[in-house]
Amino acid sequence: MTKSENLFINGQFINGQWLAGEGEAFESLNPATDEPIWAAQSASPAQVNSAVVAARAAFYPWADLTVEARLEIVKRFAELLGEYKDKIAYAIAMETGKPLWETKTEVGAMIGKVAISEKAYFERTGTKENPMPQGKAILRHRPHGVVAVYGPYNFLGHLPNGHIVPALIAGNTIVFKPSELTPMVAQIMVELWQKAGLPNGVLNLVQGEVETGKALASHPQIDGLFFTGSSNTGHVLHQQYAAQPGKILALEMGGNNPLIVTEAENTEAVVHDIIQSAFISSGQRCTCARKLLLPEGPEGDAILAKLIDATKAIVVGDSLVEGNETPFMGSMISVQAAEGMVEAQNQLVELGGEILVELTHLKEETGFVSPGIIECTNIANFPDVEHFGPLLKVFRFSDFDQAIEIANNTTYGLSAGLLSDNEHLYQRFLSRIRAGIVNWNRPITGASSAAPFGGVGQSGNHRASAYYAADYCAYPVASVELDKVELPATLSPGRYDLI
Numbered sequence: 001m002t003k004s005e006n007l008f009i010n011g012q013f014i015n016g017q018w019l020a021g022e023g024e025a026f027e028s029l030n031p032a033t034d035e036p037i038w039a040a041q042s043a044s045p046a047q048v049n050s051a052v053v054a055a056r057a058a059f060y061p062w063a064d065l066t067v068e069a070r071l072e073i074v075k076r077f078a079e080l081l082g083e084y085k086d087k088i089a090y091a092i093a094m095e096t097g098k099p100l101w102e103t104k105t106e107v108g109a110m111i112g113k114v115a116i117s118e119k120a121y122f123e124r125t126g127t128k129e130n131p132m133p134q135g136k137a138i139l140r141h142r143p144h145g146v147v148a149v150y151g152p153y154n155f156l157g158h159l160p161n162g163h164i165v166p167a168l169i170a171g172n173t174i175v176f177k178p179s180e181l182t183p184m185v186a187q188i189m190v191e192l193w194q195k196a197g198l199p200n201g202v203l204n205l206v207q208g209e210v211e212t213g214k215a216l217a218s219h220p221q222i223d224g225l226f227f228t229g230s231s232n233t234g235h236v237l238h239q240q241y242a243a244q245p246g247k248i249l250a251l252e253m254g255g256n257n258p259l260i261v262t263e264a265e266n267t268e269a270v271v272h273d274i275i276q277s278a279f280i281s282s283g284q285r286c287t288c289a290r291k292l293l294l295p296e297g298p299e300g301d302a303i304l305a306k307l308i309d310a311t312k313a314i315v316v317g318d319s320l321v322e323g324n325e326t327p328f329m330g331s332m333i334s335v336q337a338a339e340g341m342v343e344a345q346n347q348l349v350e351l352g353g354e355i356l357v358e359l360t361h362l363k364e365e366t367g368f369v370s371p372g373i374i375e376c377t378n379i380a381n382f383p384d385v386e387h388f389g390p391l392l393k394v395f396r397f398s399d400f401d402q403a404i405e406i407a408n409n410t411t412y413g414l415s416a417g418l419l420s421d422n423e424h425l426y427q428r429f430l431s432r433i434r435a436g437i438v439n440w441n442r443p444i445t446g447a448s449s450a451a452p453f454g455g456v457g458q459s460g461n462h463r464a465s466a467y468y469a470a471d472y473c474a475y476p477v478a479s480v481e482l483d484k485v486e487l488p489a490t491l492s493p494g495r496y497d498l499i
Protein backbone atom coordinates (compact mmCIF):
# COMPACT_ATOMS: atom_id res chain seq x y z
CA MET A 1 0.00 0.00 0.00
CA THR A 2 1.36 3.44 -0.87
CA LYS A 3 0.67 6.84 0.73
CA SER A 4 -0.56 8.18 -2.54
CA GLU A 5 -3.44 6.37 -4.17
CA ASN A 6 -4.85 9.67 -5.43
CA LEU A 7 -1.69 10.12 -7.52
CA PHE A 8 -2.06 6.84 -9.40
CA ILE A 9 -1.40 7.19 -13.10
CA ASN A 10 -0.85 5.04 -16.16
CA GLY A 11 2.88 4.56 -15.75
CA GLN A 12 3.67 2.03 -18.50
CA PHE A 13 4.32 2.99 -22.09
CA ILE A 14 3.93 0.00 -24.40
CA ASN A 15 3.58 0.19 -28.17
CA GLY A 16 2.72 3.89 -28.07
CA GLN A 17 0.03 3.57 -25.35
CA TRP A 18 0.15 4.75 -21.73
CA LEU A 19 -1.23 1.90 -19.65
CA ALA A 20 -1.94 1.11 -16.02
CA GLY A 21 0.41 -1.49 -14.60
CA GLU A 22 -0.92 -4.90 -13.60
CA GLY A 23 1.66 -5.53 -10.86
CA GLU A 24 2.35 -4.25 -7.35
CA ALA A 25 1.81 -0.56 -6.53
CA PHE A 26 4.86 1.61 -5.96
CA GLU A 27 5.50 5.29 -5.54
CA SER A 28 8.15 7.98 -5.81
CA LEU A 29 8.82 10.29 -2.87
CA ASN A 30 10.50 13.68 -2.81
CA PRO A 31 13.39 12.80 -0.47
CA ALA A 32 13.67 16.39 0.74
CA THR A 33 10.12 16.39 2.10
CA ASP A 34 9.03 12.72 2.16
CA GLU A 35 6.00 13.75 0.07
CA PRO A 36 4.72 11.32 -2.58
CA ILE A 37 5.02 12.83 -6.06
CA TRP A 38 4.15 9.90 -8.35
CA ALA A 39 2.45 6.54 -7.92
CA ALA A 40 1.46 3.70 -10.19
CA GLN A 41 1.25 -0.04 -10.44
CA SER A 42 4.32 -1.78 -11.73
CA ALA A 43 4.47 -3.69 -15.01
CA SER A 44 3.55 -7.36 -14.72
CA PRO A 45 5.72 -9.99 -16.45
CA ALA A 46 3.00 -10.20 -19.15
CA GLN A 47 3.32 -6.44 -19.74
CA VAL A 48 7.10 -6.69 -19.90
CA ASN A 49 6.57 -9.36 -22.54
CA SER A 50 4.17 -7.07 -24.48
CA ALA A 51 6.82 -4.32 -24.41
CA VAL A 52 9.45 -6.67 -25.85
CA VAL A 53 7.02 -7.93 -28.49
CA ALA A 54 6.18 -4.33 -29.47
CA ALA A 55 9.87 -3.44 -29.69
CA ARG A 56 10.49 -6.51 -31.85
CA ALA A 57 7.65 -5.59 -34.23
CA ALA A 58 8.99 -2.04 -34.51
CA PHE A 59 12.59 -3.12 -35.14
CA TYR A 60 12.75 -3.65 -38.93
CA PRO A 61 10.76 -0.53 -39.87
CA TRP A 62 12.94 1.59 -37.55
CA ALA A 63 16.24 0.02 -38.60
CA ASP A 64 15.27 0.31 -42.27
CA LEU A 65 14.90 4.09 -42.06
CA THR A 66 17.94 6.06 -43.12
CA VAL A 67 20.08 7.27 -40.25
CA GLU A 68 19.17 10.81 -41.34
CA ALA A 69 15.47 10.02 -40.81
CA ARG A 70 16.15 8.58 -37.37
CA LEU A 71 18.32 11.58 -36.50
CA GLU A 72 15.51 13.96 -37.40
CA ILE A 73 13.39 12.53 -34.57
CA VAL A 74 16.33 12.36 -32.16
CA LYS A 75 17.15 16.03 -32.84
CA ARG A 76 13.51 16.97 -32.32
CA PHE A 77 13.79 15.30 -28.91
CA ALA A 78 16.81 17.52 -28.13
CA GLU A 79 14.80 20.59 -29.12
CA LEU A 80 11.98 19.53 -26.81
CA LEU A 81 14.44 19.03 -23.97
CA GLY A 82 15.50 22.62 -24.60
CA GLU A 83 11.90 23.87 -24.62
CA TYR A 84 11.05 22.09 -21.35
CA LYS A 85 14.45 22.41 -19.70
CA ASP A 86 13.29 24.35 -16.64
CA LYS A 87 10.40 21.98 -15.96
CA ILE A 88 12.63 18.93 -16.34
CA ALA A 89 15.33 20.40 -14.09
CA TYR A 90 12.64 21.12 -11.49
CA ALA A 91 11.26 17.58 -11.76
CA ILE A 92 14.74 16.06 -11.34
CA ALA A 93 15.36 18.22 -8.27
CA MET A 94 12.00 17.17 -6.83
CA GLU A 95 12.51 13.45 -7.41
CA THR A 96 16.18 13.24 -6.32
CA GLY A 97 16.69 16.11 -3.89
CA LYS A 98 19.60 17.41 -5.98
CA PRO A 99 20.00 21.22 -6.07
CA LEU A 100 18.35 23.01 -8.97
CA TRP A 101 21.64 24.54 -10.23
CA GLU A 102 22.94 21.01 -10.63
CA THR A 103 19.85 19.52 -12.25
CA LYS A 104 19.99 22.31 -14.84
CA THR A 105 23.44 21.07 -15.82
CA GLU A 106 22.05 17.54 -16.07
CA VAL A 107 19.44 18.68 -18.60
CA GLY A 108 22.22 20.50 -20.50
CA ALA A 109 24.18 17.23 -20.66
CA MET A 110 21.08 15.42 -21.97
CA ILE A 111 20.73 17.94 -24.79
CA GLY A 112 24.46 17.80 -25.56
CA LYS A 113 24.32 14.00 -25.79
CA VAL A 114 22.48 14.14 -29.12
CA ALA A 115 25.16 15.98 -31.13
CA ILE A 116 27.93 13.93 -29.49
CA SER A 117 26.15 10.65 -30.28
CA GLU A 118 25.57 11.70 -33.87
CA LYS A 119 29.29 12.46 -34.28
CA ALA A 120 30.28 9.21 -32.56
CA TYR A 121 27.91 7.19 -34.77
CA PHE A 122 29.63 8.41 -37.93
CA GLU A 123 33.18 8.42 -36.56
CA ARG A 124 33.13 5.10 -34.71
CA THR A 125 30.54 3.14 -36.68
CA GLY A 126 28.69 4.29 -39.79
CA THR A 127 29.77 3.00 -43.22
CA LYS A 128 33.20 2.93 -44.91
CA GLU A 129 34.00 1.89 -48.46
CA ASN A 130 37.33 0.91 -50.12
CA PRO A 131 37.93 -0.05 -53.76
CA MET A 132 39.41 -3.52 -54.47
CA PRO A 133 40.96 -4.96 -57.66
CA GLN A 134 37.61 -6.64 -58.23
CA GLY A 135 34.68 -4.78 -56.67
CA LYS A 136 34.90 -3.03 -53.31
CA ALA A 137 35.12 -3.67 -49.58
CA ILE A 138 32.38 -2.18 -47.44
CA LEU A 139 32.22 -1.90 -43.67
CA ARG A 140 28.74 -1.32 -42.33
CA HIS A 141 27.27 -1.39 -38.85
CA ARG A 142 23.99 -3.02 -37.99
CA PRO A 143 21.83 -2.50 -34.90
CA HIS A 144 21.49 -5.45 -32.53
CA GLY A 145 17.69 -5.46 -32.43
CA VAL A 146 15.74 -5.07 -29.19
CA VAL A 147 17.83 -3.76 -26.32
CA ALA A 148 16.94 -3.26 -22.67
CA VAL A 149 18.18 -0.06 -21.00
CA TYR A 150 18.50 0.12 -17.20
CA GLY A 151 19.04 3.42 -15.41
CA PRO A 152 20.35 4.44 -11.99
CA TYR A 153 18.71 7.02 -9.73
CA ASN A 154 21.57 9.49 -9.42
CA PHE A 155 21.66 10.73 -13.03
CA LEU A 156 18.15 9.56 -13.79
CA GLY A 157 17.89 11.63 -16.99
CA HIS A 158 21.43 11.91 -18.33
CA LEU A 159 22.65 8.34 -17.92
CA PRO A 160 19.74 6.32 -19.37
CA ASN A 161 19.67 8.99 -22.08
CA GLY A 162 23.34 8.13 -22.71
CA HIS A 163 22.25 4.61 -23.74
CA ILE A 164 18.91 5.48 -25.36
CA VAL A 165 20.12 8.20 -27.76
CA PRO A 166 22.98 6.23 -29.39
CA ALA A 167 20.91 3.03 -29.41
CA LEU A 168 18.11 4.75 -31.34
CA ILE A 169 20.50 6.46 -33.77
CA ALA A 170 22.04 3.06 -34.55
CA GLY A 171 18.56 1.63 -35.30
CA ASN A 172 17.79 -0.45 -32.20
CA THR A 173 14.42 -0.52 -30.50
CA ILE A 174 14.27 -0.27 -26.74
CA VAL A 175 12.56 -1.39 -23.57
CA PHE A 176 13.55 1.07 -20.85
CA LYS A 177 13.49 0.11 -17.16
CA PRO A 178 14.34 3.15 -15.02
CA SER A 179 15.26 3.10 -11.36
CA GLU A 180 12.20 2.46 -9.18
CA LEU A 181 13.27 5.52 -7.16
CA THR A 182 12.86 7.86 -10.14
CA PRO A 183 9.84 6.83 -12.25
CA MET A 184 8.44 10.36 -12.63
CA VAL A 185 11.37 11.78 -14.60
CA ALA A 186 11.51 8.59 -16.68
CA GLN A 187 7.90 9.17 -17.64
CA ILE A 188 8.59 12.80 -18.57
CA MET A 189 11.51 11.73 -20.79
CA VAL A 190 9.40 9.13 -22.59
CA GLU A 191 6.57 11.63 -23.06
CA LEU A 192 9.04 13.90 -24.84
CA TRP A 193 10.16 11.05 -27.11
CA GLN A 194 6.52 10.43 -27.94
CA LYS A 195 6.04 14.13 -28.70
CA ALA A 196 9.20 14.07 -30.86
CA GLY A 197 7.42 11.59 -33.15
CA LEU A 198 9.04 8.28 -32.33
CA PRO A 199 6.98 5.51 -33.99
CA ASN A 200 4.98 3.18 -31.73
CA GLY A 201 7.01 0.37 -30.19
CA VAL A 202 10.43 1.94 -30.84
CA LEU A 203 10.80 3.02 -27.20
CA ASN A 204 8.79 1.27 -24.50
CA LEU A 205 8.82 2.03 -20.80
CA VAL A 206 8.32 -0.60 -18.10
CA GLN A 207 8.21 0.76 -14.59
CA GLY A 208 8.53 -1.21 -11.40
CA GLU A 209 10.87 -2.53 -8.77
CA VAL A 210 13.48 -5.28 -8.96
CA GLU A 211 10.95 -7.90 -10.12
CA THR A 212 10.24 -5.84 -13.26
CA GLY A 213 13.99 -5.58 -13.87
CA LYS A 214 14.34 -9.34 -13.53
CA ALA A 215 11.45 -10.07 -15.89
CA LEU A 216 13.02 -7.87 -18.56
CA ALA A 217 16.61 -9.12 -18.16
CA SER A 218 15.50 -12.74 -18.40
CA HIS A 219 13.31 -12.21 -21.47
CA PRO A 220 14.63 -14.47 -24.26
CA GLN A 221 13.82 -11.95 -27.01
CA ILE A 222 16.25 -9.29 -25.75
CA ASP A 223 19.32 -8.94 -27.99
CA GLY A 224 21.29 -6.76 -25.60
CA LEU A 225 21.21 -5.05 -22.23
CA PHE A 226 22.77 -1.66 -21.43
CA PHE A 227 23.03 -1.13 -17.70
CA THR A 228 24.13 1.74 -15.47
CA GLY A 229 23.84 0.99 -11.77
CA SER A 230 25.40 -0.74 -8.82
CA SER A 231 28.14 -3.29 -9.01
CA ASN A 232 25.96 -5.84 -7.18
CA THR A 233 23.21 -5.72 -9.80
CA GLY A 234 25.79 -5.61 -12.59
CA HIS A 235 27.31 -8.83 -11.29
CA VAL A 236 23.92 -10.55 -11.16
CA LEU A 237 23.30 -9.54 -14.79
CA HIS A 238 26.77 -10.64 -15.85
CA GLN A 239 26.16 -14.10 -14.37
CA GLN A 240 22.73 -14.25 -15.98
CA TYR A 241 24.23 -13.46 -19.41
CA ALA A 242 27.25 -15.73 -18.93
CA ALA A 243 26.08 -18.53 -21.21
CA GLN A 244 24.66 -16.18 -23.86
CA PRO A 245 27.64 -14.95 -25.89
CA GLY A 246 25.35 -13.74 -28.66
CA LYS A 247 23.88 -11.00 -26.49
CA ILE A 248 25.62 -7.70 -25.94
CA LEU A 249 25.92 -6.62 -22.32
CA ALA A 250 27.27 -3.17 -21.43
CA LEU A 251 27.79 -2.62 -17.70
CA GLU A 252 28.59 0.78 -16.17
CA MET A 253 28.99 0.25 -12.43
CA GLY A 254 30.35 1.82 -9.28
CA GLY A 255 33.80 2.77 -8.06
CA ASN A 256 35.98 3.14 -4.97
CA ASN A 257 37.90 6.06 -6.38
CA PRO A 258 41.20 7.46 -5.06
CA LEU A 259 42.47 11.04 -5.12
CA ILE A 260 46.15 11.64 -4.25
CA VAL A 261 47.48 15.05 -3.21
CA THR A 262 51.17 15.92 -2.95
CA GLU A 263 53.53 18.76 -3.86
CA ALA A 264 50.72 21.18 -4.69
CA GLU A 265 51.30 24.80 -3.74
CA ASN A 266 47.80 26.21 -3.97
CA THR A 267 46.00 24.75 -0.95
CA GLU A 268 42.74 26.55 -1.74
CA ALA A 269 42.64 25.05 -5.21
CA VAL A 270 43.42 21.62 -3.74
CA VAL A 271 40.54 21.89 -1.27
CA HIS A 272 38.23 23.09 -4.04
CA ASP A 273 39.07 20.07 -6.20
CA ILE A 274 38.68 17.66 -3.28
CA ILE A 275 35.23 19.02 -2.42
CA GLN A 276 34.10 18.92 -6.05
CA SER A 277 35.38 15.35 -6.24
CA ALA A 278 33.96 14.01 -2.99
CA PHE A 279 30.79 15.91 -2.12
CA ILE A 280 29.10 17.04 -5.34
CA SER A 281 25.65 15.44 -5.74
CA SER A 282 25.94 14.54 -2.02
CA GLY A 283 28.61 12.03 -3.00
CA GLN A 284 26.15 10.19 -5.24
CA ARG A 285 28.26 10.03 -8.40
CA CYS A 286 30.00 6.88 -9.48
CA THR A 287 33.09 9.01 -10.14
CA CYS A 288 33.18 10.60 -6.66
CA ALA A 289 36.43 10.41 -4.68
CA ARG A 290 36.04 7.94 -1.83
CA LYS A 291 39.68 7.73 -0.68
CA LEU A 292 41.80 10.86 -0.14
CA LEU A 293 45.53 10.18 0.07
CA LEU A 294 47.59 12.87 1.80
CA PRO A 295 51.31 12.94 2.64
CA GLU A 296 52.38 12.53 6.25
CA GLY A 297 53.80 15.74 7.74
CA PRO A 298 53.06 19.47 7.51
CA GLU A 299 51.90 19.57 3.86
CA GLY A 300 49.19 16.96 4.47
CA ASP A 301 48.29 18.49 7.86
CA ALA A 302 47.72 21.93 6.30
CA ILE A 303 45.50 20.55 3.54
CA LEU A 304 43.49 18.47 5.99
CA ALA A 305 42.92 21.42 8.33
CA LYS A 306 41.63 23.60 5.47
CA LEU A 307 39.52 20.77 4.09
CA ILE A 308 37.90 20.17 7.48
CA ASP A 309 36.96 23.86 7.79
CA ALA A 310 35.62 24.03 4.24
CA THR A 311 33.62 20.81 4.67
CA LYS A 312 31.99 22.07 7.85
CA ALA A 313 30.92 25.19 5.94
CA ILE A 314 29.20 23.31 3.09
CA VAL A 315 25.58 24.43 2.75
CA VAL A 316 23.13 21.53 2.66
CA GLY A 317 19.48 22.24 1.91
CA ASP A 318 16.38 22.11 -0.26
CA SER A 319 16.86 24.35 -3.29
CA LEU A 320 13.15 24.21 -4.08
CA VAL A 321 12.16 26.12 -0.95
CA GLU A 322 12.00 29.80 -1.76
CA GLY A 323 14.26 31.98 0.37
CA ASN A 324 16.70 29.15 1.15
CA GLU A 325 20.38 29.90 0.61
CA THR A 326 21.55 28.08 -2.53
CA PRO A 327 22.85 24.75 -1.23
CA PHE A 328 25.95 23.00 -2.55
CA MET A 329 24.48 19.67 -1.47
CA GLY A 330 20.84 18.65 -1.57
CA SER A 331 19.16 15.65 -0.05
CA MET A 332 20.37 12.12 -0.75
CA ILE A 333 17.97 9.98 -2.77
CA SER A 334 16.11 8.50 0.22
CA VAL A 335 15.86 8.18 3.97
CA GLN A 336 17.34 4.68 3.62
CA ALA A 337 20.35 6.01 1.69
CA ALA A 338 20.97 8.62 4.43
CA GLU A 339 20.68 5.99 7.17
CA GLY A 340 22.99 3.71 5.18
CA MET A 341 25.73 6.36 5.17
CA VAL A 342 25.47 6.82 8.95
CA GLU A 343 25.73 3.05 9.29
CA ALA A 344 28.79 2.96 6.97
CA GLN A 345 30.48 5.60 9.13
CA ASN A 346 29.71 3.62 12.31
CA GLN A 347 31.22 0.48 10.79
CA LEU A 348 34.43 2.32 9.88
CA VAL A 349 34.66 3.65 13.44
CA GLU A 350 34.29 0.09 14.77
CA LEU A 351 37.16 -0.96 12.49
CA GLY A 352 39.41 1.78 13.92
CA GLY A 353 38.47 4.85 11.87
CA GLU A 354 38.54 8.28 13.52
CA ILE A 355 35.85 10.80 12.64
CA LEU A 356 37.30 14.16 11.56
CA VAL A 357 34.00 15.68 10.41
CA GLU A 358 30.91 13.71 11.36
CA LEU A 359 28.41 12.74 8.67
CA THR A 360 25.07 13.39 10.35
CA HIS A 361 21.52 12.56 9.29
CA LEU A 362 20.21 16.13 9.50
CA LYS A 363 16.46 15.61 9.51
CA GLU A 364 14.43 12.46 10.14
CA GLU A 365 12.23 11.20 7.33
CA THR A 366 14.39 12.99 4.75
CA GLY A 367 17.59 12.21 2.88
CA PHE A 368 19.55 15.22 4.18
CA VAL A 369 23.00 14.41 5.55
CA SER A 370 25.99 16.61 6.23
CA PRO A 371 29.27 15.67 4.52
CA GLY A 372 31.74 13.63 6.57
CA ILE A 373 35.48 12.93 6.66
CA ILE A 374 36.99 9.95 8.42
CA GLU A 375 40.65 9.08 9.02
CA CYS A 376 41.19 5.44 7.97
CA THR A 377 44.98 5.06 7.83
CA ASN A 378 45.04 2.63 10.75
CA ILE A 379 42.24 0.35 9.57
CA ALA A 380 43.96 -2.97 8.94
CA ASN A 381 41.25 -4.54 6.78
CA PHE A 382 39.76 -1.56 5.01
CA PRO A 383 36.55 -2.78 3.31
CA ASP A 384 36.64 -2.44 -0.49
CA VAL A 385 33.02 -1.31 -0.88
CA GLU A 386 31.51 1.70 -2.57
CA HIS A 387 29.81 3.95 0.00
CA PHE A 388 27.56 5.92 -2.32
CA GLY A 389 27.33 9.17 -0.37
CA PRO A 390 29.32 12.11 1.06
CA LEU A 391 31.82 10.28 3.28
CA LEU A 392 35.48 10.82 2.42
CA LYS A 393 38.08 8.44 3.85
CA VAL A 394 41.54 9.85 4.51
CA PHE A 395 44.79 7.85 4.28
CA ARG A 396 48.25 9.26 5.01
CA PHE A 397 51.27 8.02 3.03
CA SER A 398 55.03 8.26 3.47
CA ASP A 399 56.11 8.08 -0.19
CA PHE A 400 54.47 8.35 -3.59
CA ASP A 401 54.71 4.67 -4.50
CA GLN A 402 52.92 3.81 -1.27
CA ALA A 403 50.19 6.28 -2.23
CA ILE A 404 49.75 4.55 -5.58
CA GLU A 405 49.63 1.18 -3.83
CA ILE A 406 46.82 2.38 -1.52
CA ALA A 407 45.03 3.95 -4.49
CA ASN A 408 45.18 0.70 -6.46
CA ASN A 409 44.14 -1.42 -3.48
CA THR A 410 40.62 -1.89 -4.81
CA THR A 411 38.83 -4.29 -7.10
CA TYR A 412 37.11 -1.30 -8.75
CA GLY A 413 38.74 1.00 -11.30
CA LEU A 414 36.49 3.84 -12.41
CA SER A 415 38.12 7.22 -11.73
CA ALA A 416 41.35 8.37 -10.08
CA GLY A 417 43.16 11.67 -9.72
CA LEU A 418 46.36 13.39 -8.76
CA LEU A 419 46.60 16.96 -7.46
CA SER A 420 50.26 17.92 -7.75
CA ASP A 421 52.46 20.52 -9.46
CA ASN A 422 55.04 17.79 -10.20
CA GLU A 423 54.59 16.48 -13.73
CA HIS A 424 57.01 13.56 -13.17
CA LEU A 425 54.73 12.29 -10.44
CA TYR A 426 51.79 12.51 -12.82
CA GLN A 427 53.65 10.45 -15.43
CA ARG A 428 54.34 7.80 -12.80
CA PHE A 429 50.72 7.91 -11.60
CA LEU A 430 49.44 7.56 -15.17
CA SER A 431 51.59 4.52 -15.79
CA ARG A 432 50.67 2.73 -12.54
CA ILE A 433 47.05 3.57 -11.70
CA ARG A 434 44.26 1.25 -12.84
CA ALA A 435 41.18 3.27 -13.79
CA GLY A 436 39.21 4.32 -16.85
CA ILE A 437 39.24 8.03 -15.94
CA VAL A 438 42.58 9.42 -14.75
CA ASN A 439 42.76 13.18 -14.10
CA TRP A 440 45.56 15.59 -13.19
CA ASN A 441 44.83 18.76 -11.22
CA ARG A 442 41.12 18.60 -11.98
CA PRO A 443 38.26 17.08 -9.96
CA ILE A 444 37.60 13.42 -10.74
CA THR A 445 33.87 13.99 -11.20
CA GLY A 446 32.29 15.72 -14.19
CA ALA A 447 33.54 13.39 -16.91
CA SER A 448 32.94 14.58 -20.45
CA SER A 449 30.36 12.96 -22.74
CA ALA A 450 32.74 13.68 -25.64
CA ALA A 451 35.24 11.12 -24.26
CA PRO A 452 34.84 7.40 -23.55
CA PHE A 453 33.40 6.77 -20.09
CA GLY A 454 33.92 3.48 -18.29
CA GLY A 455 36.05 1.66 -15.80
CA VAL A 456 38.01 -1.53 -15.31
CA GLY A 457 37.76 -4.23 -12.64
CA GLN A 458 34.37 -4.29 -10.92
CA SER A 459 33.48 -0.92 -12.47
CA GLY A 460 32.59 -2.21 -15.91
CA ASN A 461 32.95 -4.93 -18.51
CA HIS A 462 35.11 -3.09 -21.06
CA ARG A 463 32.19 -1.51 -22.87
CA ALA A 464 32.87 2.15 -22.27
CA SER A 465 29.92 4.50 -22.65
CA ALA A 466 29.54 8.20 -23.61
CA TYR A 467 31.56 8.79 -26.83
CA TYR A 468 32.21 5.02 -27.17
CA ALA A 469 28.55 4.06 -26.62
CA ALA A 470 28.23 3.89 -30.41
CA ASP A 471 30.47 0.79 -30.27
CA TYR A 472 28.08 -1.31 -28.20
CA CYS A 473 24.97 -0.07 -30.03
CA ALA A 474 25.88 -1.77 -33.33
CA TYR A 475 27.93 -4.65 -34.67
CA PRO A 476 30.24 -4.46 -37.69
CA VAL A 477 29.42 -6.22 -40.96
CA ALA A 478 32.33 -6.54 -43.40
CA SER A 479 31.43 -7.22 -47.05
CA VAL A 480 33.24 -7.57 -50.36
CA GLU A 481 30.89 -6.70 -53.18
CA LEU A 482 30.70 -6.76 -56.97
CA ASP A 483 27.51 -5.80 -58.77
CA LYS A 484 27.51 -8.80 -61.11
CA VAL A 485 29.09 -12.24 -61.05
CA GLU A 486 32.40 -12.15 -62.98
CA LEU A 487 35.41 -14.39 -63.41
CA PRO A 488 38.54 -12.96 -61.79
CA ALA A 489 41.26 -11.76 -64.21
CA THR A 490 43.63 -14.43 -62.91
CA LEU A 491 42.39 -17.88 -61.92
CA SER A 492 43.86 -19.87 -59.03
CA PRO A 493 46.77 -22.19 -59.84
CA GLY A 494 45.80 -25.85 -60.29
CA ARG A 495 43.32 -27.31 -62.75
CA TYR A 496 39.53 -27.11 -62.66
CA ASP A 497 37.27 -27.16 -65.72
CA LEU A 498 35.02 -24.10 -66.14
CA ILE A 499 33.70 -24.96 -69.63
Ligand SMILES: NC(=O)C1=CN([C@@H]2O[C@H](COP(=O)(O)OP(=O)(O)OC[C@H]3O[C@@H](n4cnc5c(N)ncnc54)[C@H](O)[C@@H]3O)[C@@H](O)[C@H]2O)C=CC1
Pocket residue numbers: 150151152153154155159177178179180208209210212213214217228229230231232233234236252253254255285286287386388414454459
Ligand atom coordinates in the same frame (compact mmCIF):
# COMPACT_ATOMS: atom_id res chain seq x y z
N1 LIG B 1 29.74 3.70 -14.03
C1 LIG B 1 28.72 4.49 -14.26
O1 LIG B 1 28.54 5.02 -15.35
C2 LIG B 1 27.74 4.81 -13.18
C3 LIG B 1 27.49 3.94 -12.13
N2 LIG B 1 26.55 4.25 -11.18
C4 LIG B 1 26.36 3.34 -10.04
O2 LIG B 1 24.98 3.13 -9.84
C5 LIG B 1 24.72 2.89 -8.46
C6 LIG B 1 23.51 3.68 -8.03
O3 LIG B 1 22.43 3.34 -8.83
P1 LIG B 1 21.26 2.37 -8.35
O4 LIG B 1 20.02 2.92 -8.93
O5 LIG B 1 21.34 2.16 -6.86
O6 LIG B 1 21.64 0.98 -9.02
P2 LIG B 1 20.86 -0.42 -8.90
O7 LIG B 1 21.83 -1.44 -9.35
O8 LIG B 1 20.24 -0.60 -7.56
O9 LIG B 1 19.64 -0.29 -9.92
C7 LIG B 1 19.80 -0.07 -11.31
C8 LIG B 1 18.64 -0.70 -12.07
O10 LIG B 1 18.71 -2.12 -12.00
C9 LIG B 1 17.47 -2.68 -11.59
N3 LIG B 1 17.73 -3.93 -10.88
C10 LIG B 1 18.12 -4.10 -9.59
N4 LIG B 1 18.30 -5.43 -9.33
C11 LIG B 1 18.05 -6.10 -10.48
C12 LIG B 1 18.10 -7.48 -10.87
N5 LIG B 1 18.44 -8.44 -10.03
N6 LIG B 1 17.79 -7.80 -12.16
C13 LIG B 1 17.47 -6.83 -13.04
N7 LIG B 1 17.39 -5.51 -12.73
C14 LIG B 1 17.68 -5.15 -11.47
C15 LIG B 1 16.87 -1.59 -10.74
O11 LIG B 1 15.47 -1.78 -10.60
C16 LIG B 1 17.27 -0.35 -11.51
O12 LIG B 1 16.38 -0.16 -12.59
C17 LIG B 1 26.00 3.24 -7.74
O13 LIG B 1 26.65 2.06 -7.40
C18 LIG B 1 26.81 4.00 -8.78
O14 LIG B 1 28.19 3.91 -8.59
C19 LIG B 1 25.82 5.40 -11.27
C20 LIG B 1 26.04 6.29 -12.28
C21 LIG B 1 27.05 6.10 -13.27
Ligand SMILES: O=C(O)CCC(=O)N[C@@H](CCC(=O)O)C(=O)O
Pocket residue numbers: 109154155158159162284285286287288444445446447448449450453465466467
Ligand atom coordinates in the same frame (compact mmCIF):
# COMPACT_ATOMS: atom_id res chain seq x y z
O1 LIG C 1 28.05 9.41 -19.74
C1 LIG C 1 28.49 10.53 -20.10
O2 LIG C 1 28.02 11.18 -21.03
C2 LIG C 1 29.70 11.11 -19.44
C3 LIG C 1 29.91 10.61 -18.05
C4 LIG C 1 29.28 11.48 -17.00
O3 LIG C 1 28.41 12.26 -17.26
N1 LIG C 1 29.76 11.32 -15.78
C5 LIG C 1 29.31 12.10 -14.67
C6 LIG C 1 28.26 11.36 -13.90
C7 LIG C 1 28.75 10.09 -13.27
C8 LIG C 1 27.72 9.50 -12.34
O4 LIG C 1 26.57 9.52 -12.62
O5 LIG C 1 27.98 8.99 -11.28
C9 LIG C 1 30.50 12.44 -13.80
O6 LIG C 1 31.59 11.94 -14.06
O7 LIG C 1 30.33 13.24 -12.90
